[in-house]
Amino acid sequence: MTIAGVEFNPRLTILIILSTILPMLDYYGHSPTGTKAFDRFILYFLIPMVIILLVYRERPADYGFRRGHWEAGLRWTMAICLVMALVLWQLARTPEMQSYYLAKAPRNPVRFFFLTAVDLLGWEFIWRGFVLFGMARVLGPGPAIFLQAVPFAFMHLGKPEIETLSTIFGGAAFGLLAWRTKSFLYPFLVHYFITIFTMMVATGRIG
Numbered sequence: 717m718t719i720a721g722v723e724f725n726p727r728l729t730i731l732i733i734l735s736t737i738l739p740m741l742d743y744y745g746h747s748p749t750g751t752k753a754f755d756r757f758i759l760y761f762l763i764p765m766v767i768i769l770l771v772y773r774e775r776p777a778d779y780g781f782r783r784g785h786w787e788a789g790l791r792w793t794m795a796i797c798l799v800m801a802l803v804l805w806q807l808a809r810t811p812e813m814q815s816y817y818l819a820k821a822p823r824n825p826v827r828f829f830f831l832t833a834v835d836l837l838g839w840e841f842i843w844r845g846f847v848l849f850g851m852a853r854v855l856g857p858g859p860a861i862f863l864q865a866v867p868f869a870f871m872h873l874g875k876p877e878i879e880t881l882s883t884i885f886g887g888a889a890f891g892l893l894a895w896r897t898k899s900f901l902y903p904f905l906v907h908y909f910i911t912i913f914t915m916m917v918a919t920g921r922i923g
Contacts, residue, residue: 717729725854727772727850727853727854728850728851728854730767730771731846731847731850731851734763734764734767734846735842735843735846735847735867736867738759738760738763738842739867739870739871741759742755742756742759742760742871751831752831752835753831753832753834754834756834756835756838756839757835757837757838758838759838759842760838760839760841760842761837761838761841761842764779764841764842764845764846765841767846778849779845779846779849779850780841780844780845780846780848780849780894780898780899780900780901781841781845781899782898782899782901783899783901784897784898784899784901784902785896785897785898785899786897786899788896788897789893789897789899789901789902790902792893792896792897792902793893793902793905793906796889796893796906797905797906797909800906800909800910801909801913804910804913804914804917805917807878807879808913808914808917808918809917809918810876810878812876812877812878813876813878813879813914813918814918814919816875816876816918817914817915817919818918818919820915821915821919822915825921828915829912832908832911832912833908836904836907836908836911837904839871839907840890840894840900840903840904840907841900841904843864843865843867843868843887843890843891844864844890844891844893844894844900844903844904845894845900847860847863847864847867848860848861848864848891848894848895848900851863852895860891860895861888861891861892861895862884862888862891864887864891865883865884865885865886865887865888865890865891866884866887868883868887868890869883869884869887890903890906890907891903893906
């Protein structure tokens with residue numbers, strides 16, 4: 717595709733536009749369902765899936781929607797969760813973290829666990845699936861791993877500063893895990909554990 721004498725890669729262009737516009741729609745509170753987690757599932761899972769199937773006409777498996785290298789994936793998931801539990805056990809007890817998460821403490825933990833899973837399923841699919849594997853085709857996996865972490869990091873603005881500053885590295889680590897296992901599933905499991913464990917520790921439900 718050439719515009720004004722400049723050549724653009726159509727797939728990459730669509731991917732960049734969507735990965736910019738969809739978080740903006742999320743930020744400005746467009747809510748077709750009235751529940752944030754379901755809205756994000758539509759924005760970050762269903763819309764990219766439609767693009768893959770109907771616009772790109774490709775397989776979701778090519779964008780990390782598969783089991784992948786499951787044995788290595790599970791080993792890495794358990795190891796990372798163990799390390800993060802040790803880190804978060806201290807970090808989540810800091811005053812800034814406790815203040816933030818106590819204000820968001822769920823009244824119904826079971827509903828919180830479910831909605832968090834729905835929410836993060838979309839987050840992980842768009843960044844560690846759609847964007848990562850899509851960019852890697854054009855730019856290679858190294859740049860793609862860090863580029864997909866950029867919008868992910870900006871989506872943490874408003875959270876405690878120490879948590880937000882870490883997300884460019886955490887997002888890149890999630891991307892590396894997804895690339896090595898060829899699946900977004902394992903970053904999803906790690907991200908889900910981190911989110912739940914942080915909330916439980918910061919609000920005093922654990923420890």
